[in-house]
Amino acid sequence: MEYGAENARLIDCRAQLAHEGIAAIQCGAFHVSTGGIAYFNTTPLGRAVTGTMLVSAMKEDDVNIWGDGSTYKGNDIERFYRYGLLTNPALKSTNPGSTSNLSTNSAAVTK
Numbered sequence: 001m002e003y004g005a006e007n008a009r010l011i012d013c014r015a016q017l018a019h020e021g022i023a024a025i026q027c028g029a030f031h032v033s034t035g036g037i038a039y040f041n042t043t044p045l046g047r048a049v050t051g052t053m054l055v056s057a058m059k060e061d062d063v064n065i066w067g068d069g070s071t072y073k074g075n076d077i078e079r080f081y082r083y084g085l086l087t088n089p090a091l092k093s094t095n096p097g098s099t100s101n102l103s104t105n106s107a108a109v110t111k
Contacts, residue, residue, distance in 0.1 A: 051083030
């Protein structure tokens with residue numbers, strides 16, 4: 001709010017993350033090993049859960065533009081954007097390198 005935001009919401013994704021994480025562990029999804037030690041890489045699942053839940057909340061607030069503040073040097077913004085499209089097909093992105101971008105000068109997410 002200090003920097004000009006009109007509204008802020010906290011979206012609690014814990015229950016859905018736990019539910020999906022347990023389901024993934026039960027079926028052996030994302031099972032990999034490194035250095036001979038097995039672990040469950042649930043990062044992709046976390047992106048899907050948080051991405052869809054955040055975009056669903058944004059849609060409730062009539063916000064249809066995704067921007068994550070990234071430096072656009074990675075591909076996470078594209079991953080989150082694509083998951084968001086599952087919830088809101090009208091979603092746009094502020095990523096200047098994306099085929100889905102609004103404009104190459106977009107710097108902020110606005111309503």
